[in-house]
Amino acid sequence: MVKSTSKDAQDLFRSLRSAYSATPTNLKIIDLYVVFAVFTALIQVAYMAMVGSFPFNSFLSGVLSCIGTAVLAVCLRIQVNKENKEFKDLAPERAFADFVLCNLVLHLVIINFLG
Amino acid sequence: MMAGSGLRFLVLILAVAICGAASVFQPISDSHRSAAVDVFLPVDGSYKSLGEAYEALKTLEILGIDKKSDLSSATCENVVKVLGSSSSTLKDAFYALSVNGILKCKTGEAVLLKDIVSQLQAGVKGAKSLLDFYYSVRGLVLVKEQFPGTVLSIGDAEAVFRSIKTLSQTDGRWRYSSNNPESSTFAAGLAFETLAGVISLAPSEIDQSLIQTLKTGILKLFDGIQKYDDGTFYFDEKSVDASQGPISTTASVIKGITSFAASESTGLNLPGDKIVGLAKFLLGVGIPGDAKDFFNQIDALACLEDNRFSVPLILSLPSTVISLSKKEPLKVKVSTVLGSTAPALSVKLAQAISSRTKDSSVINNQELKFDADSATYFLDSFPKNFDVGKYTFIFEIVLDDSANEKVYITEAQTKVPIAATGVISIENAEIAVLDSDIGSVESQKKLDLTKDGAVALSANHLQKLRLSFQLTSPLGHVFKPHQAFFKLKHESQVEHIFLVKTSAKKSELVLDFLGLVEKLYYLSGKYEIQLTIGDASMENSLLSNIGHIELDLPERPEKAPRPPVQSTEPLSRYGPKAEISHIFRIPEKLPAKQLSLVFLGLIVLPFIGFLIGLTQLGANIKSFPSSAGSAIPALLFHVGIAAVLLLYVLFWWKLDLFTTLKGVSLLGVFLLFVGHRTLSQLAAASNKLKSA
Numbered sequence: 011m012v013k014s015t016s017k018d019a020q021d022l023f024r025s026l027r028s029a030y031s032a033t034p035t036n037l038k039i040i041d042l043y044v045v046f047a048v049f050t051a052l053i054q055v056a057y058m059a060m061v062g063s064f065p066f067n068s069f070l071s072g073v074l075s076c077i078g079t080a081v082l083a084v085c086l087r088i089q090v091n092k093e094n095k096e097f098k099d100l101a102p103e104r105a106f107a108d109f110v111l112c113n114l115v116l117h118l119v120i121i122n123f124l125g
Numbered sequence: 126m127m128a129g130s131g132l133r134f135l136v137l138i139l140a141v142a143i144c145g146a147a148s149v150f151q152p153i154s155d156s157h158r159s160a161a162v163d164v165f166l167p168v169d170g171s172y173k174s175l176g177e178a179y180e181a182l183k184t185l186e187i188l189g190i191d192k193k194s195d196l197s198s199a200t201c202e203n204v205v206k207v208l209g210s211s212s213s214t215l216k217d218a219f220y221a222l223s224v225n226g227i228l229k230c231k232t233g234e235a236v237l238l239k240d241i242v243s244q245l246q247a248g249v250k251g252a253k254s255l256l257d258f259y260y261s262v263r264g265l266v267l268v269k270e271q272f273p274g275t276v277l278s279i280g281d282a283e284a285v286f287r288s289i290k291t292l293s294q295t296d297g298r299w300r301y302s303s304n305n306p307e308s309s310t311f312a313a314g315l316a317f318e319t320l321a322g323v324i325s326l327a328p329s330e331i332d333q334s335l336i337q338t339l340k341t342g343i344l345k346l347f348d349g350i351q352k353y354d355d356g357t358f359y360f361d362e363k364s365v366d367a368s369q370g371p372i373s374t375t376a377s378v379i380k381g382i383t384s385f386a387a388s389e390s391t392g393l394n395l396p397g398d399k400i401v402g403l404a405k406f407l408l409g410v411g412i413p414g415d416a417k418d419f420f421n422q423i424d425a426l427a428c429l430e431d432n433r434f435s436v437p438l439i440l441s442l443p444s445t446v447i448s449l450s451k452k453e454p455l456k457v458k459v460s461t462v463l464g465s466t467a468p469a470l471s472v473k474l475a476q477a478i479s480s481r482t483k484d485s486s487v488i489n490n491q492e493l494k495f496d497a498d499s500a501t502y503f504l505d506s507f508p509k510n511f512d513v514g515k516y517t518f519i520f521e522i523v524l525d526d527s528a529n530e531k532v533y534i535t536e537a538q539t540k541v542p543i544a545a546t547g548v549i550s551i552e553n554a555e556i557a558v559l560d561s562d563i564g565s566v567e568s569q570k571k572l573d574l575t576k577d578g579a580v581a582l583s584a585n586h587l588q589k590l591r592l593s594f595q596l597t598s599p600l601g602h603v604f605k606p607h608q609a610f611f612k613l614k615h616e617s618q619v620e621h622i623f624l625v626k627t628s629a630k631k632s633e634l635v636l637d638f639l640g641l642v643e644k645l646y647y648l649s650g651k652y653e654i655q656l657t658i659g660d661a662s663m664e665n666s667l668l669s670n671i672g673h674i675e676l677d678l679p680e681r682p683e684k685a686p687r688p689p690v691q692s693t694e695p696l697s698r699y700g701p702k703a704e705i706s707h708i709f710r711i712p713e714k715l716p717a718k719q720l721s722l723v724f725l726g727l728i729v730l731p732f733i734g735f736l737i738g739l740t741q742l743g744a745n746i747k748s749f750p751s752s753a754g755s756a757i758p759a760l761l762f763h764v765g766i767a768a769v770l771l772l773y774v775l776f777w778w779k780l781d782l783f784t785t786l787k788g789v790s791l792l793g794v795f796l797l798f799v800g801h802r803t804l805s806q807l808a809a810a811s812n813k814l815k816s817a
Contacts (some may be wrong), residue, residue, distance in 0.1 A: 033552075035742055035743065035744065038742050039739065039744050040744060042735060042738040042739065042742065043735065045735075046731045046732065046734065046735035046738075049731035049734070050728060050731045050732075053314075053724065053727050053728055053729070055728075055729070057724045057727075060716070060720070061716035061720065062714070062716070064713045064714075064715075065713075073280075101808050102809075102811075103804035103805070103807050103808045104804070105810075106804065107801075107804055108799055110766065110800070114766075114789075117347055117770070117773055118354045118773060118785070118789060120774075120775045121776050122776070122782055124777055125782075
């Protein structure tokens, strides 16, 4: 039984990997960006766990900037993905412009909160 | 009857002040003379200027103090030098002549009289200001006095008189020169002296009408005289930034009118009370600290002492305290302002008003006896109802009608504050401890307040302490002392003071310990009792230690105030206080620096991972537009985003939100245009590809 489950996991992993390689490059870039942002957030949380939460506003600012930009990147990915029927009419350039604008606003607020 | 709380006494003082304050003025005495020696004799043996020398020497001469001979010789040298030189100013020549008049220097051949006279006459002719006229005319007068037989003339006296007169004003004040519109009362005094000099140099040439207008001018000036409530009159400048104060202004006017009266034989009618008031003002200054004020005071008083219109007489008292126990007479002196003897006169005590009964007078129209040896008037018998306390004595002086060479003038009534003191008898002094509810006496002791006692009492907080005594004045009236303090002092040096109140019959203090436990800080134990009775009219004021009392008070509750810490050293309250330690918020513990730097490095790692991942994925910028028209907006778009991010970094570093918002809005508008351009071009390009 155990062997079959581990074999199933390996098969699952391999099929995911092959399916993923079919995605277009621009989507992969966005995925990479999201992973980068999340990793940065995790390192900040680990640091806070070690030294304490003073100053708390700076911690929140840092973590939320990473999470925020990850969320915006996910939104961009949804809108740019050609397989998404809902956003067929939306030009990818328009989505990218939204992404840039929202990021700039987010980072203004973050910098203000950073202290 | 014994009446009058402190408030009523205060009201009386105000009433007396409003209707004419009582005060005593002393004529010039030996204390003035000794002060003059200190002020006017220079330490290094010479005077700084001839003006100072004149002021000092004149004051010392009036006061009758002998001048040192080496000082005289040094000053005489200076005088001879000035008078001998032809280039000295009018002011220097005037002061040199004035000093010469006092010291009588031997001028010798170095000084040619006719040179001085011609210099002064040229000064009179060419004078442009009041001071020029003053120095030159007065200088000629001094030459005439000191060198009799010298022929000198002032030229056209009437013209000189008129040209000086043009400087007068209708309000009685004078200007210094025709150019300067400022006028002053001090200048009026100088003008009178100058015109008096002109009249004395050429007595027959001046028209009577001119002298009459001058007299009316003097009376006009007297309309502007100022006064204080105690009957003193003085002159002062009206302008705020005047260089002369009231003493020099008053002295200048007095000198002017006395010299004018001396040169004018028809007499000047000045109101007598104002002359006496002026004399009192100058005497009221006391001993001035300033040399100039001292000179002005003494010089003006000397002019008043011996003048042609009226010589003021001053009534003074060496002591204003009557002791009923010692039975000494009250002495009164009448003299001139400089302390010389007065003519024959009689002094009457018109009224003696007590501070308690303001309407009626205790003494009426009592004539004072005269003692020729000491030249004082004295009152040795007082009526039977003359009790201790404060009085206002009103004296009147009546001059004998025998013909005097001079006209004397005195105040109509001189009000003098007198204090009558006596021995107050203390009777029925006793101290008792009472039970609070019933009022019955638990223990009672008689006291002899004239000496310290050793009374021992004890009480608890439910009882009362009563102290009572009777004070009687020499006439048998109930006496209310100004101070009656009852002090309880604990073993730990904590003190409490209570006031003993006096009613119509006796003085009594009742301490109810039930209400006082908190004031006494709940301290039980031995308290020392001390009684203080004092008053200005009481010759036997006392402070007696009565004894001690053992007080049994309840325990101190938690919230009651603690007694103040008594230091053993009485002066320690003026020493440095305890240092205040401030409590600050403990700063938060920051992590170690190395740890923070390590994590800074760790944060960069995901970014590096991102870049590596990008290269692995084969991300490129191939679709970056190549043509110039499209490349520029694209480039500007990236530059704009970089600028915004840079602005954010600056914002975090030093800017504030509003500046940043301004910058962001500007860059945002720019980015909007450029970005729209770029992305629409990209969209058009991809659409073309799709359709193609």
